[in-house]
Amino acid sequence: MLNLKGHVHVGRAKKIDAIDIGGQHVQSGQRASIELEIARLYTHAPLNVSIEVLHGKLNGPVLLVCAAIHGDELNGIEVVRQIMAKIDPKKLHGTLIAIPVVNVFGFIHKSRYLPDRRDLNRSFPGSERGSIAGRMAYQLFDQVIRQCSHVIDLHTAAIHRTNLPQIRANLDNQDAAAMATAFGAPVVVDAALREGSLRAEAERIGIPVITYEAGEALRFEPYAINAGVRGVIRVMRDLGMLRQTRRKTPYQPVTARSTKWVRAEADGLLRSHVALGESVNSGQVIGIISDPAGVTETEIKAQQSGIVIGQHTLPVVNEGDAIFHIAFFSQPDDLIEQHMEDYRDQVKDDLDDEIKWGIGTLSS
Ligand SMILES: [Zn+2]
Numbered sequence: 001m002l003n004l005k006g007h008v009h010v011g012r013a014k015k016i017d018a019i020d021i022g023g024q025h026v027q028s029g030q031r032a033s034i035e036l037e038i039a040r041l042y043t044h045a046p047l048n049v050s051i052e053v054l055h056g057k058l059n060g061p062v063l064l065v066c067a068a069i070h071g072d073e074l075n076g077i078e079v080v081r082q083i084m085a086k087i088d089p090k091k092l093h094g095t096l097i098a099i100p101v102v103n104v105f106g107f108i109h110k111s112r113y114l115p116d117r118r119d120l121n122r123s124f125p126g127s128e129r130g131s132i133a134g135r136m137a138y139q140l141f142d143q144v145i146r147q148c149s150h151v152i153d154l155h156t157a158a159i160h161r162t163n164l165p166q167i168r169a170n171l172d173n174q175d176a177a178a179m180a181t182a183f184g185a186p187v188v189v190d191a192a193l194r195e196g197s198l199r200a201e202a203e204r205i206g207i208p209v210i211t212y213e214a215g216e217a218l219r220f221e222p223y224a225i226n227a228g229v230r231g232v233i234r235v236m237r238d239l240g241m242l243r244q245t246r247r248k249t250p251y252q253p254v255t256a257r258s259t260k261w262v263r264a265e266a267d268g269l270l271r272s273h274v275a276l277g278e279s280v281n282s283g284q285v286i287g288i289i290s291d292p293a294g295v296t297e298t299e300i301k302a303q304q305s306g307i308v309i310g311q312h313t314l315p316v317v318n319e320g321d322a323i324f325h326i327a328f329f330s331q332p333d334d335l336i337e338q339h340m341e342d343y344r345d346q347v348k349d350d351l352d353d354e355i356k357w358g359i360g361t362l363s364s
Contacts, residue, residue, distance in 0.1 A: 016059050019095055021051060022143040029057040031089050036143060038104070038136050047105065051144065052084055052098040060094020061239045062147060065232055067099070067154040069121045069198060071106015071113070072217040076154025079212075079228035086233070087242070094241045097144060103136075110218060112158065122196035125205075145202055150179060150239060151209040152232055153198050156217050156224065160314040163325075164276040164307075164340070165214035165227040167253070170199070175208035181253060182238035183210060183231035186277070186343040187309055187327060188255045210235075216313060226347050251343065254336055256327035259309065264289055264317040266298035271315070274308050274324070277340035279333040281305050286324055289317060304328060307336050 018025040026032040032055070035048040065083065067076025080100040087096060101107045103120050114120055118133035124145075126137025145151065157163040168191035169180040180188045191211070193200035199209040212231060215224030236242045264270065268289040280286050280302040287300040300323065310325030317323060329336050 016055075016057070019053065019055050019062070019147070021053060021097070021147075026053045026055045028055050029090050030055055036139065038139050039132060049099060049102060049104055049140070052080075052100070054084070054087055054089045054092055054096040054098070056092030056094050056096075056241070057090055058093045060092070060241050061149040062095040062097065063236065063239065063241065064097045064099070064144060064148040064151045065154065066102050066151070066198075068101045068107055069103055069153065070119075070155060070158070070217070071101075071103040071108070072110050072159060073112070073154075073156040074218060075156050075215045075221055075224045075228065076212070077101055078220055078225045079154055079232065082225070082229045083232055086229075087236075091243070092241060094149075094239070096236070096241070097148065099140075099144070102140065105132075105136075112217070121198060122194070124196055124198050124201035141201065145198070145207065146205070148202075148207055150175070150235075151198065151202055151207055152179070152183075152235060153209060153211045154228060155211055155213045156215045156219075157213065157310055159217040160312060161322075162216040162221075162276065162311060162313050163213045163224075164309040165212070165224055165231075166309055167231075168199075168211040168213060169209075170203060171255070173203060173208050176203070176210055178238070179208060179210045179235050182235045183212065184234050184251045184253055185212065185214070185227060185231055186253060186340050187307075188253045189259055189309075189327065190255060223344065223347065227343075230347060251346065254329055254331065254339060256309070257330055259325060259327045260304070260306075261310075261322035262286070262300060262302065262324040262326060264319055264321045264323050265300060266296075267319050268292075268296075268298070268317065269315050270300075270312065270317045270323060272311060272323075274311075276308055276311065277337065277344070278308050279305070279337040280308060280324075280326065281333075300324070302326065305333050307333060307340065 034051040039047045123133040123137040125141040127134040165185045166187040167180045169176040171177045171190040215221035266289045290297045306326040306328045309327045312323040
C-alpha cells in the first residue's frame with residue numbers, strides 16, 4: 001500500500017504548477033523530501049524509498065537522476081548527494097527528481113538484488129500484483145518515472161569488477177544521444193535495450209534514458225563520482241535547466257564502435273598487466289593466470305587492438321570469467337588513450353572534491 005509522508009523546506013512563488021508525486025504536492029521554487037512506502041520489513045516497519053524533489057520556479061524538463069537500482073552500487077548515491085547540495089530550486093528551470101537509493105532492500109544487505117533474488121533492473125515497468133521486484137518497479141514507474149521527461153540512471157560495474165566512466169545509451173534515440181554527448185564521459189557505448197530495464201521500458205513510453213557506469217560496487221571512487229557529478233550538471237545545462245557557464249573547451253566524448261569481453265582461459269590467480277583507459281594491441285599479453293605456486297602459467301592476450309573500459313578486480317578467476325572489457329574505436333587507439341588521460345586530468349582539476357583522490361579507493 002502506498003503511503004506518502006514528506007516535508008517541505010523552502011519556497012513560495014507559483015510561476016509553474018505544483019508537481020505531484022504520489023499525492024504530495026511540491027510548489028514551484030521548493031525542495032521537498034518525499035518518503036514513498038514501497039514494502040515492509042519482517043518487523044513490520046515500513047520500507048521507504050526517499051525521493052528528493054527540487055521543483056524550479058520556471059518551466060523546463062523533469063529530470064530523474066537515480067542511483068542504486070542495484071543496491072550495492074554506491075558511487076551514484078554520492079553523485080546525487082553532491083548534486084542536490086549544489087542546486088538552488090529558485091534558479092532551476094524545470095524539476096529535478098533525485099532518488100539516491102532506489103533498491104533499498106539491496107542497499108541494506110549490500111546486495112545487487114532484491115530479497116527474492118530478482119534484479120530490479122529487469123523488472124520494469126513492473127506489476128501491481130507481481131513479485132516484490134515487480135511491485136517495487138511498478139510503484140516507481142507509476143509514481144515517478146511516468147511524469148519525467150528525461151532520466152539519468154547511475155550504476156557501477158557489478159561486484160568484483162570496475163568500469164571506466166562511460167555512458168550507455170541507445171544512440172538511435174536522438175534525445176538520448178544528445179544527453180550522452182552532453183554528459184561528456186570519456187566513452188559512449190551504443191548499448192542495446194534490455195527487456196525490463198529502466199532504460200528500455202522508459203524509452204518505450206517516450207522518455208530518453210542514459211545509463212552512467214563508473215567504478216566498482218561497494219566502493220566510493222573519487223574519479224567515478226566527480227565525473228558523474230560533472231556529467232549530470234552538464235546534461236542539466238544542455239537541457240536548459242541550469243544557466244550555461246562560459247565554456248572552456250567543450251569535451252567531446254568518443255563513441256565505441258563495439259565492445260567485447262576477454263574471458264579467462266584457465267582457473268587460477270590473475271595478474272593484470274593493464275589498467276582502465278589503457279590501449280592494448282592485438283596479440284599483447286594483458287594478464288597472466290597461474291596456479292598459486294606458479295608452476296603453470298596461462299597468458300591472456302588481446303585479440304584486437306582497443307581500450308580497456310572494464311576489468312575484473314578479484315585476483316581469483318574461474319575459466320570463462322569475463323576479465324577485461326575492451327572497446328573498439330574508429331579513431332587511432334593512441335589518440336583515444338590520450339583523450340582518456342586529458343579527461344581524467346580535467347576532472348581532477350575541475351572539482352573541489354570532498355572525497356580525496358587516492359584515499360577513497362583504499363577505504364572499504
Ligand atoms: Zn548496475
